[in-house]
Amino acid sequence: SLRERTPADLTAAKSSFQLLVRVVDNLSVVELESDLLLLLIDLVFRLLIGGELGMAHVLHSNVLSKMEKRWKLIDSPQSLRPLAAKGVAARPGTLLDFRSQDLAEQLTLMDSDLFCKIELPEVLLWSKEQNEERSPHLTEFTQHFNNVSFWVRSVIILQDKPQDREKLLLKFLKVMKHLRKLNNFNSYLSILSALDSAPLRRLDWQRNTSETLEEFSSLIDSSSSFRAYRAALAEVEPPCIPYLGLILQDLTFVHLGNPDTLMTSQGPTVNFSKCWQQFNILDTLRSFQQVRYSLQRDDDIMSFFNDFSDHLAEEALWELSLRIRPRNASRTNQR
Numbered sequence: 067s068l069r070e071r072t073p074a075d076l077t078a079a080k081s082s083f084q085l086l087v088r089v090v091d092n093l094s095v096v097e098l099e100s101d102l103l104l105l106l107i108d109l110v111f112r113l114l115i116g117g118e119l120g121m122a123h124v125l126h127s128n129v130l131s132k133m134e135k136r137w138k139l140i141d142s143p144q145s146l147r148p149l150a151a152k153g154v155a156a157r158p159g160t161l162l163d164f165r166s167q168d169l170a171e172q173l174t175l176m177d178s179d180l181f182c183k184i185e186l187p188e189v190l191l192w193s194k195e196q197n198e199e200r201s202p203h204l205t206e207f208t209q210h211f212n213n214v215s216f217w218v219r220s221v222i223i224l225q226d227k228p229q230d231r232e233k234l235l236l237k238f239l240k241v242m243k244h245l246r247k248l249n250n251f252n253s254y255l256s257i258l259s260a261l262d263s264a265p266l267r268r269l270d271w272q273r274n275t276s277e278t279l280e281e282f283s284s285l286i287d288s289s290s291s292f293r294a295y296r297a298a299l300a301e302v303e304p305p306c307i308p309y310l311g312l313i314l315q316d317l318t319f320v321h322l323g324n325p326d327t328l329m330t331s332q333g334p335t336v337n338f339s340k341c342w343q344q345f346n347i348l349d350t351l352r353s354f355q356q357v358r359y360s361l362q363r364d365d366d367i368m369s370f371f372n373d374f375s376d377h378l379a380e381e382a383l384w385e386l387s388l389r390i391r392p393r394n395a396s397r398t399n400q401r
Contacts, residue, residue, distance in 0.1 A: 080121075083121055083125075086125075106125065109125065113125065161221060161234060161237055161370075162233065162234075162237060164366075164367055164370070166237065166240035166241045166243070166244055167244045168364060168367060169241050169244075169367060170241050170242075170244035170245045170247075170248060170250070170253070171244070171248065171361050171364075172361075172363070172364050172367040172368060172371070173214070173241070173245065173250065173253040174245065174248050174250040174253065174307065174359055174361060175359065175361045175363060176210070176368075176371075177207075177210070177250055177252050177253055177307050178305070178307060178358060178359050178361075180203070180206060180207045180210055181207060181252070181307050181310075181354075181355065182355050182358065183203040183206070183207075184203045184204050184207055184310075184351075184355070185203060186348045186351065186352060188200065188201035188202070188203060188204050189201070189204055189313070189314070189317065189348065189351065190317065190344060190348060192204055192314060192317075193314060193317035193318045193320075193321050194321055204310075207310065208310070210374070211252060211255075211256045211310075212256075213373070213374040213375065213377065214253060214256040214257070214260075214374050215256045215257070215259045215260040215263075216260070216374075216377040216378065216379075216380075216383075217260075217371075217374040217376070217377040218238055218256075218257050218260035218261070219260045219263055219265060219266060219377070219378070219383055220376070220377040220378040220383065221234060222234045222235055222238075222260075222261075222266060223265060223266060223269075223378070223383055223386045223387060223390070224378075224386070228270065231269070232271065232272060232275060235261060235266075235271070235275060235279075236275060236278075238257050238260075238261060239261070239275075239278055239279065239282060241257065242254050242257050242258065242282055243282075245257070246285070248305075248359070249302045249303075249304070249305065249306035249307065250306075250307045251286075251295070251298075251299070251306070251307060251308055251309045252307045252308070252309055252310065253307075254285075254286075254309075255286055255309050255311075258282060258283060258286060261279055262279065262283060263383075264384075264387075265383040265384050265386070265387035266387070268387060268391060269387065269390060269391050270391065285298060286309070292312055295309065295312070304353065304354055304356070304357035305354070305357045305358060305359045306354050306357075307354065308350075308351070308354055313347060313350075313351055316347050317344060317347055317348075320340060320343045320344055320347070321340075321344075324337055324339065324340040324343070325337055325340070326340065
């Protein structure tokens with residue numbers, strides 16, 4: 067027990083414990099492996115036996131918080147989830163428990179709420195300055211796009227078994243199919259960017275899975291200035307959530323490729339051609355914002371999403387990818 071030590075020893079021990087807590091707090095969920103978890107649980111037990119209830123509580127709470135995040139990411143069995151442990155009828159606890167259409171609708175509902183908050187002046191300003199503080203709603207929408215993408219990557223790559231990773235990738239492809247029907251190109255591309263990201267793309271997938279992913283990728287083919295996507299967007303009937311990245315790209319090209327003023331025989335004059343191009347792009351965006359989706363919120367799915375805050379960083383994704391398939395390893399399936 068710490069109580070049997072000298073004051074100096076006690077101070078050093080408490081300092082070491084505080085350092086340990088900070089280290090555990092900074093661990094990503096992927097780093098909390100079973101061996102390390104057992105050591106931490108053993109330390110909690112020894113602290114309890116030694117009468118250090120406060121320290122035991124702090125460490126136990128820290129570890130439990132990490133494990134709850136890991137359970138959410140790796141689609142843990144419902145029996146392990148806190149709600150079921152309390153004897154309450156547990157809500158669905160894994161991605162596969164939800165219908166793909168329902169997942170797509172809730173993604174669209176979240177996208178729509180953020181999309182309609184964006185003000186046109188901040189979009190135009192972003193194409194000129196790219197200032198996050200002056201374009202707060204646009205920044206929030208973009209961050210949501212990135213969070214969804216990294217969440218999808220994390221959910222898949224945290225699966226230990228190849229067949230489980232395959233099931234989840236196919237599940238997300240089904241979600242994308244429904245997103246396309248909903249004209250939600252934003253989440254469609256967010257998920258696509260995850261499935262086609264380097265840490266996932268380099269893994270072994272069944273041939274038919276790879277071919278299906280390639281088919282879904284054709285919509286956002288960047289060749290010929292995104293011709294396929296632009297054609298699809300021109301045909302949709304609102305409600306629709308466009309891919310905002312291309313709108314920002316178009317506005318930036320217009321801004322950089324055209325001067326604000328033109329010299330005429332009467333002197334400098336406003337470049338109305340540039341203004342007209344900017345207006346047309348922003349007017350298309352405005353027209354999509356005016357028509358809202360009539361979708362109902364599903365609290366179970368929204369709770370499961372948890373604002374997509376539980377995801378791995380790029381470095382952790384690569385670490386897991388390399389652990390699953392080391393560099394220079396031959397592929398077992400043709401992609």
